[in-house]
Amino acid sequence: MKRSYSRLHKKSPKKEAKPQPSSTHLRPVLERNITYIKDELGNSADLKIRRIQFNFIEPTDACLVFIESLIDTALLQELIDSLINHKQISPNKTDDTKRNIITDLIQKTITVGDVEEVIDFDTLISNLLSGQAVVLIENEQHAISVNVPGNEKRSVEEPQSTTVIKGPHDGFTETISTNISLVRQRIRSPKFRLESKNIGKVTKTKVMVAYIEGIVNDGVVKEVHRRLDAIDIDGIIESGYIEELIQDETFTPFPTIFSTERPDAVAGKLLEGRVAIFVDGTPFVMVVPSLIVEFFQASEDYYQRADVATLLRCLRFLCFFIALLAPSVYIAVLTFHQEMLPTPLLISIAAQRDGIPFPAFLEALIMEVAFEILREAGVRMPRAVGQAMSIVGALVLGQAAVQAGIVSNAMVIVVSITAIANFCLPAINLAASVRMIRFGIMSLAAVFGLPGIMFAIILLCIHLSSLRSFGVPYTTPAAPFILKDQKDVFFRVPIWAMITRPKLISQKNIKRTRHHKKGGS
Template sequence: MSLRRKTFFRKKHQPYIEEVNLTENQKKLPSSLNETIDTIRSMLGNSSDLVIRNLQIGTKNKVDVAIAYTEGLVESSSLQDMIDSLLHKLDVDDLKAVSSKENTSLINTLKHKAITVGSIEEIDNIPSLLTNILSGQAALLVNNLTKAITVNIPGQEKRSIEEPQSATLIKGPRDGFTETLSINTSLLRKRIRSSDLWMESKEIGKITKTKVVVAYINGLANDGVIKEVHDRLNRIDIDAILESGYIEELIQDEAKTPFPTIFSTERPDAVAGKLLEGRVAILVDGSPFVLVVPSLIVEFFQASEDYYQRADIATLLRMLRFLCFFIALIAPSLYIAVLTFHQEMLPTTLLVGIAAQREGVPFPAFLEALLMELAFEILREAGVRMPRAVGQAMSIVGALVLGQAAVQAGLVSPAMVIVVSLTAIANFCFPAINLATTVRMLRFGMMSLAAVFGLIGIMFGIILMCIHLCTLRSFGVPYTSTVAPFNLDDQKDVMFRVPWWGMFSRPRLISQKNTVRENNKQNNKPKSHK
């Protein structure tokens, strides 16, 4: 598979905040407990949410220790259990005086007898210690030791698992990803209980140090795609990653395109299904949207519900979405072209009716459609931004009142209100909201072509769009795969969906290592009983 890219990353800029430059000696953890505490406080600017609790463990041979953590990021009950273990359950009287030769002995005693909660890690440098403390871990510091122990006991507030708001289903699972990375990975593990599901973690962002996980199924995902994903992520040089949209824009193949070349979703079942096809998922801490690569244009017409319904019903719904795509894209353009250049295409009765409606309209068809489209876009945006309790009602009532008032005032014709309303409704039929946004952008360009060149302009715009789609790639895979280049075997899940007993192979351009989904499709095919 070719992994060419037309454009790569933007030029790396120097961050506007310079990192603190530490010498090698300053990076090492001091042996003095007080010096370590002073270093942590000074490097965090004496932040008020930094908590450092000094303790003494042991009865005869007292050992000074301290627990450092960020308030609100650790789980209080687990932290209290750890403190209780240090104060009451740890027996250090048998240990000799702490010296450099006995660091290992004391560390092992603390790890095996005192710390009974969370995963633990040994840290011997200041930068890693600060990163762990700010990531929701508690650090155990011991006097005269040049190592610290960090305990992972995260306890920040988490949003409960709810149904995704951007991809609702009638039939199918109701759980969705949240902003917590550990919950998102567990939702994938819940669906794919295989040791071949590998998850590789890394940190991106000089300031935020956002955790990013790359998930794929070993043996299904293409090695070249996995390597390309890691290479593009490693090349990101930015201060902050606050949402998966940052990653999407930085790693996409082509920036100068309105079409989304990376699939994003809130649904764990959709991501699990794509992982089983050999794709790679990118999970970002703090974002409920998971990125999936490589992606094809046909995927944005497919809903998770297509695979939970019968094949014939899913096929009908999928064809309806393709029809809605063309309605949302060219319906206003066709109206403008026919009324401006091709009136002879309409039946006489219909043409007379439309002409009577437009008798008092002062604007040409293009300006009339442009005003109505802009009004509906404003209503749509206002409905999204307003509080949920009144947003939906405002958008519906506003559209009805605005349309009726515009017709009565003679600014637009009733036929134009019908066309624009049908276009807006068809735009909501896409499972992927980013494709709906793309269609909204292209619609204005098609309207302009129709106003200048008529039907020839519409055909020219469609041809340009098809040529542009054929030039796009998503991580080395042609964006219009299964259609251009055409693959007969992969047509079973494009315009229509065959029954599950016919889905015996994975997409060939996606998974090249193991394309067999069912060993013998005849065994799975239902047998008729007479």
């Protein structure tokens, strides 16, 4: 069902205002401004106030306010030196210059970082908590905010969730400015647009909406802003918070928002007319609208020949159905449809199951749960031993279970192939969805056999057809069927044949290349 944003994101009742000046604007008395800032921040231990004096017609008292844990000390010292060494204006200047001390400092003195003029406490506090230093001056109701961020940043590394053999090996980090630069390096267009907003009443998390003007559907951009503006929450720690709050459907196992660590993948989606959502503090960038077929596509598909990419993509679709249906088909055939198996194979499986105390469904359930435990343990354990523990644990557990007569050899093979096929899916969130759905289909197969599996597939098709991602049908271009968009679904045509962008994603500037004959002529 569709999420009702008007009900989910109600404004919280206003708290009683604490004693403060009659206006949130800065006061002309330096000490009053300092006292107000200390009270607002609870006189925090890392709140530092550096008093200085510089010459402007006459000696002028000022102070530098900053959060020690958020700033770069080298840039801060450079800022202090520039203020202290400020040259006195010649006495023949008019008295009007006295009133332009802020402008003079911004234009002639401060050479560090981005500078802006601040007139109210709300903006001042927000800037302090964003890694900026604020210059307060006696007898001035304006302040100067200087950007000198110095928080620790992780270097650009290869993405952990989506690795490739051929293609770029750089991935997003937890710093939003770094992530945007990685995309800008790939899209050097003046039409590339970025729009910023802060979400979270407490965390004030920076969120950037990116798109390419002239290609994107303007209605999608407006809808993204509407859903982001409707969020009323204390804090945003990771992009998953926003993903749950803006997705079209709440109760579905399938991901309706595409998330990736790869800058090249985001750049490719933007060129198709999609909208990217960057969230500060996470290496994952969301892209909307998203389609089910995108979760079978890998960046590497576009860096090698079309025939190789088509083969690998077909292999992924096959692995999807193996991971989804293999245990269920095994349970259904052994429980209800033994006549479908060749006689020698049936006799071999029957001999293996001789002495097994559990029915096929319970046997498969035990093995699936055991593999899920091993997978989760491998993820949570230290990386140096996690992978080895998963492999050794699976071998030892499987062999011991067979020797103890709890499960059969055939069941171990089926569950192992299922687990391996699940890892072939390039999108980890789709792989997690398959793991959840698989247990439901196994239950239907144990009760109804193959008709139960067919019923589950029909339900899945109906559910997928009902999903939307920011107004776009989730199963596009299969349903609704769009012939021109089949060039990049189950197979990939050569790059020179991808003349148009997806029809329902971008309704303007459809053509992205002219038709090139083979050989480039």
